[in-house]
Amino acid sequence: MSIYQHFRPEERDFIDLVHQWKDYVESTYSAKLTDFLDPREQQIVTTILGRHAELQFGLFGGSETTERQRAIFYPEYMSVVQEDFQISLFEIAYPAKFVTIEHRQVLGSLMSLGLKRGKFGDILVDQDRVQFFAAKEIADYVRNQLQSVGKAAVRIEEIPLEHALSVAEAWSELSATISSLRLDTVIAGLYNLSRQKAQLLIQQGIVKVNWSTIESTSFECGAGDIISIKGYGRCKLISIEGKTKKDKWKITAGRQK
Incomplete structure (x- = not known):
């Protein structure tokens, strides 16, 4: 096998x-x-x-x-x-009284440095404080090259890991029984939508699975997947428990509060 x-x-x-x-x-x-x-x-x-x-x-x-x-x-x-694990934590200093920095802007600026997404970990945003994790092997390069985020001039400082912001997202756990692991069916079950509505959202290009836009309604979901829909929030498929006697899938998931 x-x-x-x-x-x-x-x-x-x-x-x-x-x-x-x-x-x-x-x-x-x-x-x-x-x-x-x-x-x-x-x-x-x-x-x-x-x-x-x-x-x-x-x-x-x-x-x-x-x-x-x-x-x-x-x-x-x-x-x-x-x-x-060779991980560095950086905090971004910027003129917070005059500009706002969002998660997507930080990610965009980091990607513009020409490095792979895999070299960066989570981006933490808590009001006017912004931090991000990076692989230690590229820390010096990032420190020297990251000079702006969006329209804001910035400077970054490496700080100890224990000073990471505590911005853990709140998830509510839920269980569902669905007819298949197709993306449209999973979305319908987790977001309490009709399957037709779920298909429309996918076709509109606003559904992402693991940070990649998915436009196929028949895409098969798996344990560990993070599903995000613009305007609807995020869900994560924690586990697939197997099939019921009625041949339906029993799943456990988290829904972002």
């Missing part, structure tokens, strides 16, 4: 990468640190590595509540500490 059949076709490259990381650790007897992974990628890592008792892995994103996290794969006889 192929491992690929348990995942989406477009996830095959990432699955291959996970196996490359695993093979590296097993052949070199040393640890492997990844970029920041989104929740779905973390789910894939957990599924694949959970089958290999001789190989351990850890996840950490800079604080206990981060969504995006780096992974470390390591032999069972090794141990890892927080510092091994």
